Amino acid sequence: xxxxxxxxxxxxxxNKVFVDGTLVFSDEEADxxxxxxxxxxxxxxxSYNKFFKMDEISKLGFLAAEVLLKDVDLSAYAEExxxxxxxxxxxxxxxxxxxxxxxxxxxxxxxxxxxxxxxLPNIMIGEISIRHKLRGENAFFIVENFNSELISNHIxxxxxxxxxxxxxxxxxxxxxxxxxxFLFLVTDKGNTPHNDFExxxxxxxxx
Amino acid sequence: xEEKSWLNRIDxxxxxxxxxxxSSLGFSTQENFDSLLKGEIGIKTIxxxxxxxxxxxxxxxxxxxxxEEFQKLATKYSNNSNFTKxxxxxxxxxxxxxxKTEIDIASGKTAIVLSTTKGNIDLLEMKKSKNYEHERVxxxxxxxxxxxxxxxxxxxxxxxxxxISGVLAxxxxxxxxxxxxxxxxxxxxxxxxxxxxVSGFMSFxxxxxxxxxxxxxxxxxLSLGEAAGTIILSNSxxxxxxxxxxxxxxxANDANHISGPSRTAEGSFIxxxxxxxxxxxxxxxxxxxxxxxxxxxxxxxMESIAIERHGMQNIPxxxxxxxxGHTLGAAGIIETAILLEEMRHNTMLKTTGFQEIGxxxxxxxxxxxxxxxxxxxxxxxxxxxxxxxxxxxxxxx
Numbered sequence: 001x002x003x004x005x006x007x008x009x010x011x012x013x014x015n016k017v018f019v020d021g022t023l024v025f026s027d028e029e030a031d032x033x034x035x036x037x038x039x040x041x042x043x044x045x046x047s048y049n050k051f052f053k054m055d056e057i058s059k060l061g062f063l064a065a066e067v068l069l070k071d072v073d074l075s076a077y078a079e080e081x082x083x084x085x086x087x088x089x090x091x092x093x094x095x096x097x098x099x100x101x102x103x104x105x106x107x108x109x110x111x112x113x114x115x116x117x118x119x120l121p122n123i124m125i126g127e128i129s130i131r132h133k134l135r136g137e138n139a140f141f142i143v144e145n146f147n148s149e150l151i152s153n154h155i156x157x158x159x160x161x162x163x164x165x166x167x168x169x170x171x172x173x174x175x176x177x178x179x180x181x182f183l184f185l186v187t188d189k190g191n192t193p194h195n196d197f198e199x200x201x202x203x204x205x206x207x
Numbered sequence: 208x209e210e211k212s213w214l215n216r217i218d219x220x221x222x223x224x225x226x227x228x229x230s231s232l233g234f235s236t237q238e239n240f241d242s243l244l245k246g247e248i249g250i251k252t253i254x255x256x257x258x259x260x261x262x263x264x265x266x267x268x269x270x271x272x273x274x275e276e277f278q279k280l281a282t283k284y285s286n287n288s289n290f291t292k293x294x295x296x297x298x299x300x301x302x303x304x305x306x307k308t309e310i311d312i313a314s315g316k317t318a319i320v321l322s323t324t325k326g327n328i329d330l331l332e333m334k335k336s337k338n339y340e341h342e343r344v345x346x347x348x349x350x351x352x353x354x355x356x357x358x359x360x361x362x363x364x365x366x367x368x369x370x371i372s373g374v375l376a377x378x379x380x381x382x383x384x385x386x387x388x389x390x391x392x393x394x395x396x397x398x399x400x401x402x403x404x405v406s407g408f409m410s411f412x413x414x415x416x417x418x419x420x421x422x423x424x425x426x427x428x429l430s431l432g433e434a435a436g437t438i439i440l441s442n443s444x445x446x447x448x449x450x451x452x453x454x455x456x457x458x459a460n461d462a463n464h465i466s467g468p469s470r471t472a473e474g475s476f477i478x479x480x481x482x483x484x485x486x487x488x489x490x491x492x493x494x495x496x497x498x499x500x501x502x503x504x505x506x507x508x509m510e511s512i513a514i515e516r517h518g519m520q521n522i523p524x525x526x527x528x529x530x531x532g533h534t535l536g537a538a539g540i541i542e543t544a545i546l547l548e549e550m551r552h553n554t555m556l557k558t559t560g561f562q563e564i565g566x567x568x569x570x571x572x573x574x575x576x577x578x579x580x581x582x583x584x585x586x587x588x589x590x591x592x593x594x595x596x597x598x599x600x601x602x603x604x
Contacts, residue, residue, distance in 0.1 A: 080459060080477045091326075091346050091367055096403070100331040103406045106260050116407035117466045117591060120324060122368040126592035129460040135477055137458045138594050139375060142346040142365040150364065157382040163457055163481055 004159060004167075005190030006198060010067045011206040012040075012060065012181040017067055021205050024067070033060060033179040044070075046131075053114065054127060055095040057179075061086070061124035061172040062131065064181035069132055072185065074166060083136035083164040084125045085154050087143055088173035091121045097176075124172060136164045146171050146182070148199035155186055155194065171203070182206075221381045221453040223600065224441045226544040227304040229296050229397075230434040230531050231266040234276060235303055239531075239541070240548045243556050244576065249531050250418040250430045259405045264418055266432030266532035267400055268296065286356060289338065291327050293399045294352055296435035301357065301395050304437035310391045313358040318389040320364045321350045322376035322396030323536035329401040353395065361389075370499070370590030371458060372396060373436070373539020374598055378456030380440050390442050397435030398535035405431060411466075419502035419533075421526035421558050422511070422572045424565030429501040432532025436540035438547075451547055454583070454599040455485030461593035468505050472513035474595035475587065479517055486599035488583060490518045493599075495555055495584045497546040500526020501533050502560065506589060511566035513587070525573040529560030539588050543598070550581040550602060 011018040015036055017025040025043050030036035037059040041051060044066050054062060074082060095118045102110045117123065122140040129135065137158050141150055151169045158164045170183035182203050186194045192202070227235060231249030232242040242249075249266040258265075270292075277295040280302055281287060290298065301319075305312055312319075323346060330336050330344040342348050350363030364383075366376045373396045380392035398404070408414050408431060415428035444450045459477035461469035468475070483489065496519065498510050514520060527545055534541060549555055555577045564572060583601040 079462065080481070084460070089345065089347055093345070096325075096328065096331060099407065100403060103402055104333065106256070109260070109406075111406040111410040113407075113411040113466075116410055119403075119407065120367070120369045120591055122590075122592040122594055123465050124592075125368075126460065126465040126594065129462040129593055130464070133462050135460050135462050135474060138368060138371075138460050138592075139366060139379065139458070140368045142350070142367050143362070144347040144351070147362070153383075153386070153388070154379065157379075157386055161382060161385070161485060163485070 002188045004186050004188065004194035006192040006194050006202065007185045007187045007190040008068060008072065009184035009202050010064060012064050013206050018206055019067060033174055037063060048131065055118035057092060057095065057172065057174040058118060058124040058127050060174060060179055060181050062127050064172060064183045065128040065132065065168065068168065068183045068185055077166045079133050079135040081136055081165040082134045083158055083167050084128060084134060085139045085151055085167060085169045086125060087141040087147065087151060087171050088121065089142065089144055090173055090175045091142055092119050094174050094176060095119050146203055148203060149196040152194065152196045152199050219385060221384045222441050222444045223438060223451045223547055224445050225304045225307045225439040226547060227300045227437040228434065228541045228544050229268065229300045230541065231268060231432065232531065234272065234299065236544050236548055240545060243527060243530060243545065248418055248559060249432065258400055258402050259409060263405065263414060264430050265400055266430065268433055284356065291330065293327055293397055294349065297353055297395050297397050298356055300435040300437040301353065301393060304439050308439060310439065312393065315360050316390040317359060318361050318364060318383060318392045319354055319359055320366065320376045320380045320392055320394045321353060322366050322372040322394065322540060323349065324367055324369060324372060324398050325404060328403045329399065332402060369592050369594055370535060370538060371588040371594045371596040372536045374586060374588040374596040375458055377438060377539065377543060378458065378596065378598055381453040381456060384440055384442050392440045393437060394440065394540060395435065395437040396540045397537045398433060400431060400433045413503055415502060418560055419529055420560035421500035421502040421529055422507045422564065422566055423561045424563045426502040426504060426507060426565060429503050430528065430532040432534040434531060434534035434537040434541050436537045436544055438540055438544055450603050451550055451600055452603055454488065454601045455482040456598035457481035457485065458594065458596040461595065463593055465592055468509035468589055472509045472516060474593055475509060475513035475589055476516050478595040478597040479513060479585065479587065482597040482599050488599060492583050493519060493522055493585050494579060494581045495549065496522055496524040497542050497584065497586045498524050498526045499588045500528050500558065502528060508566045509589065510587060511568035511570045514570050515568035520568060520570045523555055523571050523573050523577060525556055525558045527556060529558060543586050546584055546586055547600065550584060553581050554578055
């Protein structure tokens with residue numbers, strides 16, 4: 001029986017990006033997720049036009065996945081063996097407010113499909129799946145605060161029921177005044193065992 | 208060591224022990240099933256500026272009955288708090304399903320899983336938001352309200368994964384019971400009609416001007432609906448009755464497009480394949496399929512491809528969305544509850560709105576109520592974000 005390990009992890013927090021706990025990028029001047037995402041995109045240079053039509057939280061999730069999966073070789077796994085298990089507390093609140101603004105007043109009524117489609121948190125899972133050709137299991141959980149046990153149990157259950165071999169797990173949240181991402185890759189390689197305690201420890205590395 | 212013993216629990220079963228549906232057709236699974244048998248259609252024209260400036264067809268809940276039924280529940284629990292429409296629907300749904308069981312919802316060994324896409328999204332409207340605290344629009348708060356009402360000590364597990372949320376919630380609940388973490392899981396889910404959702408789907412031009420027509424040649428979009436549903440799963444069977452058990456479930460992503468399904472039905476194909484593998488079943492053992500069947504041109508076509516790719520083109524398929532509409536976070540739960548009821552009665556419902564096959568693969572769409580021994584059935588779901596899910600259920604004799 002194979003065991004699972006946390007192979008790699010990354011944080012995006014306080015306008016800084018950390019890989020395995022080490023600072024790799026910062027933009028102290030960015031005053032919003034919008035401007036921070038733009039400068040991180042310029043730094044990573046993924047040359048991916050679809051990025052520009054995404055809503056802000058999908059951009060955050062997309063960029064966190066770029067950072068996490070950069071230089072990672074997942075070719076040992078079939079597309080359908082790689083799953084994404086994400087969570088947050090605010091679902092797509094900021095995008096919801098953007099859509100609401102277009103419909104609040106019938107004298108100024110202009111709902112847009114390109115905004116509305118992003119009012120579901122799992123759209124970011126779709127964007128990451130398209131970019132990295134991941135066709136495994138999907139789940140988006142909503143929790144008040146980061147809950148390492150919920151994510152690690154779900155990953156463990158998918159693994160033990162033979163539905164998946166590798167996982168991108170974590171937290172991608174945007175509230176009205178802040179944003180944060182913490183993603184981790186789980187495979188059979190690594191030194192940190194995959195469990196609730198370790199995920200919580202790594203999440204808290206960046207205060 | 209603990210995990211090894213988990214894997215060895217081969218005799219372990221997850222039983223479907225109770226369910227409920229609250230929709231335009233009634234406030235219990237039985238009421239809904241009876242109405243479906245009679246061919247009643249829950250989708251009606253709604254002319255209400257609170258939803259949309261022009262009339263549109265949708266399946267709406269009887270507000271007066273909701274208020275009356277909820278008042279009884281609130282009195283029973285001596286809870287006079289101010290609840291939103293969706294909260295009332297979910298609380299009533301859980302209560303009805305629970306009332307047919309011996310389960311203690313306040314036990315630490317009972318978990319609640321909530322499936323919803325938009326929760327209390329109507330509270331974003333200025334005139335409604337005044338009556339509730341700011342965070343009431345957040346989905347975790349909705350979960351907390353359900354859990355607290357019933358004094359459940361565990362944090363409610365909330366899944367929000369577009370239109371596969373309901374099937375995903377059932378699959379997740381089955382895994383949770385299988386892992387031994389909980390004895391019983393109450394899966395509840397719901398979404399309401401709102402200006403937010405109606406205007407969004409209108410902007411997508413994906414709503415049909417009439418009640419929707421799944422798999423039909425002339426289908427021209429979906430109909431929206433509001434509903435709440437509950438399915439209770441347990442590691443213990445119902446005594447003296449025939450039991451239906453969870454056999455397998457999976458989800459998969461198309462990795463193709465965020466708002467349109469894969470042309471090759473890749474994600475749906477994979478989800479069905481993995482669900483069948485877990486169930487240790489092959490296509491020949493499936494007696495009946497409950498499709499997602501939204502009646503959008505692309506969704507239904509994609510499902511026909513997934514079904515045909517699995518060699519299941521002769522297996523009878525239906526969709527109840529022509530009657531109840533697309534109820535988003537409730538859909539997977541209420542459609543599974545109807546599927547279980549079909550199995551209990553060995554009766555397959557017709558696909559209301561369907562007349563002539565109009566999908567690229569010649570699958571077997573039910574156009575009349577049909578009796579058949581139903582032992583093993585498949586439920587399919589697909590949604591925005593390229594998400595797909597499937598689950599397999601079986602009777603045990």
